[in-house]
Amino acid sequence: MTDQGCRAGARCSSGLGAYSDRSRGGNTRTNTGASTWHPVGLSCPVTQEGSSLLQRPDDSCGRNQSVRSPGSWLPAVCDASVTNVCNAACDFCGFARDKGLAGPKRYMDAEDFARAIPFLRRRHVRYMTLQGGEPLVHPGIVRLVAEVAGAGMQAAIITNGWFLPRYIEPLAAAGLGRLVISIDSANLGTHEYNRGLDGLTSRIKQGIRGAQARGIPVTASVTVSRLVRYEDLAKTLWHLGFDGVEFSYPRQEALGSTSLVYGEGSHLVDLTRDELLEALEAIRRLKKQFPVFNSMASLAEVGRFVRGEPQHVPCVGGYKYFYLDWNLDIWRCEAWPEKLGSVFDLDNISDQRDPCNACMMGCYRNASMLMHSGISATDALAAVIGGDVTAAVAALFRRGVAMSLWTLIREAPHIRRLTARRTKSRGLKAAAADEPRAIMDEGQRPAEAD
Numbered sequence: 001m002t003d004q005g006c007r008a009g010a011r012c013s014s015g016l017g018a019y020s021d022r023s024r025g026g027n028t029r030t031n032t033g034a035s036t037w038h039p040v041g042l043s044c045p046v047t048q049e050g051s052s053l054l055q056r057p058d059d060s061c062g063r064n065q066s067v068r069s070p071g072s073w074l075p076a077v078c079d080a081s082v083t084n085v086c087n088a089a090c091d092f093c094g095f096a097r098d099k100g101l102a103g104p105k106r107y108m109d110a111e112d113f114a115r116a117i118p119f120l121r122r123r124h125v126r127y128m129t130l131q132g133g134e135p136l137v138h139p140g141i142v143r144l145v146a147e148v149a150g151a152g153m154q155a156a157i158i159t160n161g162w163f164l165p166r167y168i169e170p171l172a173a174a175g176l177g178r179l180v181i182s183i184d185s186a187n188l189g190t191h192e193y194n195r196g197l198d199g200l201t202s203r204i205k206q207g208i209r210g211a212q213a214r215g216i217p218v219t220a221s222v223t224v225s226r227l228v229r230y231e232d233l234a235k236t237l238w239h240l241g242f243d244g245v246e247f248s249y250p251r252q253e254a255l256g257s258t259s260l261v262y263g264e265g266s267h268l269v270d271l272t273r274d275e276l277l278e279a280l281e282a283i284r285r286l287k288k289q290f291p292v293f294n295s296m297a298s299l300a301e302v303g304r305f306v307r308g309e310p311q312h313v314p315c316v317g318g319y320k321y322f323y324l325d326w327n328l329d330i331w332r333c334e335a336w337p338e339k340l341g342s343v344f345d346l347d348n349i350s351d352q353r354d355p356c357n358a359c360m361m362g363c364y365r366n367a368s369m370l371m372h373s374g375i376s377a378t379d380a381l382a383a384v385i386g387g388d389v390t391a392a393v394a395a396l397f398r399r400g401v402a403m404s405l406w407t408l409i410r411e412a413p414h415i416r417r418l419t420a421r422r423t424k425s426r427g428l429k430a431a432a433a434d435e436p437r438a439i440m441d442e443g444q445r446p447a448e449a450d
Ligand code: SF4
Pocket: 002, 003, 004, 005, 006, 007, 008, 086, 087, 088, 089, 090, 093, 094, 095, 096, 097, 132, 133, 134, 160, 182, 195
C-alpha cells in the first residue's frame, strides 16, 4: 500500500515497527498447511494459469495423486512499488523529494512487469495495489494498471493525488478498480503543507469526482500522526467525497526492504504509547460517523501490540500478502530484511507460514484479521485430505478464528458497498471498450513535467 499517507503508516508503527529476530523466527521457508503434502509446480498447458497443487510425497504407487490445494482457494494480495520517485515532501516519509534517501531514480520495467504477472497469478494474487514513491510519476502507469486488470486482478492505486486530473480517465479506462488517496489532516491547508504541494486539494477533488463518475470507489488513507484531529476528520472526508477511510500506523525505524515509508526523526510520528492508544480509541469512535475499513478486531490487535501483549492472529505476510519492488524482487513484506528472491523465481519459493507478529503494518495486519478464519478452514481441509483429523480440528479451533469470522461478517457491508461500485465501473468500462490502446500509448508519457 507508497506513500506514507499513501501508506506511510500503512507501514508499521513507531515502536510498532520494531521486530525481534525471535518473533520473526528467521527467514525460514515452511510449507503450506498439512505437513505431509508439498507443492508441485503444475500449470494449465493452455492458459499457463496457476494450479498450486499438492502432492503426497509418500505416494509410492507412482500415480500422480495431486489435487488442488485448499489454500489456493484464498486470494492473495500484492503491494507493488513501481518507482522510488516522489513529487511530494511529506515530513514522515523517506521517499520525500528533498530527503535524498531514495538514491537513483528507479521505475519498474513495464515489459518485465507484464512477464511477472503470471507468476503472481499462480501464487493466487488477485488484488494488486500499485504504489511508490508516487506511482503516477511512472511514465507507464496506465499500462501497468491495464496489465493487472487484464490479468483478472483488482488493480488499485495509492497516490498523493497530484496527477489525478491528468490520469483518472485513462486509468479508469485501463481497468482501475480502486483508488486510494492519502490525507494527512482534517485541515486541508495542513495536509497541503505537509505534502509540500500547494493546490493539492483541488486536484484531489477532481480525481475523486472523476473516479466516482466512472464507478470507482475511493478510499482515504490516513496515517496516524500528530496532524490528525479525529473529531474533525469525518466532516472533511465527507466533504471531499471519499467512500471510506483506512488508517495506517506510524513508523520511525527504517524498513528492511527497499521501501522507505518510515519517518526517521519525524516529530509527526514520534507518538508515545498513550498517544497511540488514544488514537486507536478515536478511530473506534470515528467508525460511528464514517466508514472506517480498519475492523474493530484489527484495532484491538494493534492495541495489544502497543501494550506489548500477545497477538491473537499471525500475519499473512509471505503467504497471502507480498511486497514487490521496482527491481521485480518479491519480499515477504516491506519490513522484512531479506528478499524472497526474484518474482520470476516465485514458483520455487515456498509459502512463509512461520508465525510472525513482529510489527503492526496496517495493510498486512488488517488483511490478516480478515483472512485468518479462511486460512484456518483451508488448513483444516488440507489436513482432512491428508487424513489427519486431529490437525484439522486443531486448525479450526486456533486462537482468533472466531474473532476473524465475526470480523468478516461485520465488514461484509463495507465490502458489498465497494463491490457494487466496482460492478458499475465494469459496466462503464465495457462501454468504452475500444479506448485502451490509445490509453496505453498515453501512459508512456512521463508525468514528472507536470
Ligand atoms: S513522500 Fe511521497 S511516497 Fe512518501 S508519503 Fe508523501 S506522497 Fe507518499
